[in-house]
Amino acid sequence: MSITRKKGPLYLQIKKIIKDRIMHGVYPLGTTIPSEPQLEKEFSVSKMTVRNAVQELAQEGYVEKRSGVGTTVIRNTSLSKLSKGKRFTELLVENGHQIRKQLLHTSWMNNEPDSPLYQHFGSRCLKVERLYWLDEQPYIHYVHYLASVFPQTLSLEGLSLQSLYDLIEEYGIELHNFRDSFTVSSANEDTAKLLQVKPQSVILERLRYSYDIDGNLVEYSQGFYNTGLQHYLVNYDV
Missing domain, CATH: 1.10.10.10 (Winged helix-like DNA-binding domain superfamily/Winged helix DNA-binding domain)
Structure with a gap:
């Protein structure tokens, strides 16, 4: 290493x-x-x-x-202030699974004025693309877009290991609100190749919007899950 x-x-x-x-x-x-x-x-x-x-x-x-x-x-769960509950990956690890992250691509993006990313972040944002492996099988393809709150000199190599939320915390940003939406989607050629499924296979698509205490969008993510490998579980506690 x-x-x-x-x-x-x-x-x-x-x-x-x-x-x-x-x-x-x-x-x-x-x-x-x-x-x-x-x-x-x-x-x-x-x-x-x-x-x-x-x-x-x-x-x-x-x-x-x-x-x-x-x-x-003696402990394998996070004490992060960003989450009151357990992350999905923590639940998988608790059940004896092993998760591995693979950094696929990072880049600073110049957003076109008519693009959705421009509406979210303005002229510039950071793109981070990762693949999550479940017990050495490709499971989740994630594309994250982050607001330009980080210096352009930021070293992106460590993102193969580091949690994005830990990185956000390091820069003094407290995430105050999350909004998730889920839909049934079909795998395009790139995602199908990464998840080792057939193109147009049915997969779960998850969109996440993360906001700071002032209501500014800090992170927008698209996740594509091969739920044929492992169901995605959401627990609601009242």
Whole structure:
């Protein structure tokens, strides 16, 4: 796994990578993460760098260090202020599934005045395209569009691991309201190829609009789910 000082402190990068693996079931609840010497070798860093990363995870309640046992995963759900409930991926991990994110494409877009994106974000927005794998089978094709609240010098490479909502929080933006809509759709050629289904196959399409406390649209996303692989579940608590 490649890390570089250009992206910030090495221990924080390692912490994010390990946390992502925990959140997506690579290191399941109750199991131990690799030993410090193994992590030192994987990331080519010092013992102190690894220890600082693990200590951060322990302070946040994700792992617990036990003498003679190792470092055990004790929590695999988010404490993000952005969500009062559990994310769909967290529910899948709780049920023993493993989720892997693959970054397909990132770019800054110049929106045409007559386009829907211009109406949402104005002349410029950030596009992030990702594929989610469920137990090593392609499951969700996501295209995210973000308001131009980030500097153009932002490094996009780390988005293969980082949650978009964590990134938004890092820039001091609090998402206050979400609006989701669902529809039955058909897979176009690109999505069909990514999800390994036939073109025009019936899939679930999810649209999400995320707003800040002032009602400004921060994120607009399109998600395409192969529900033949795993149903998408929505629980409403009264």
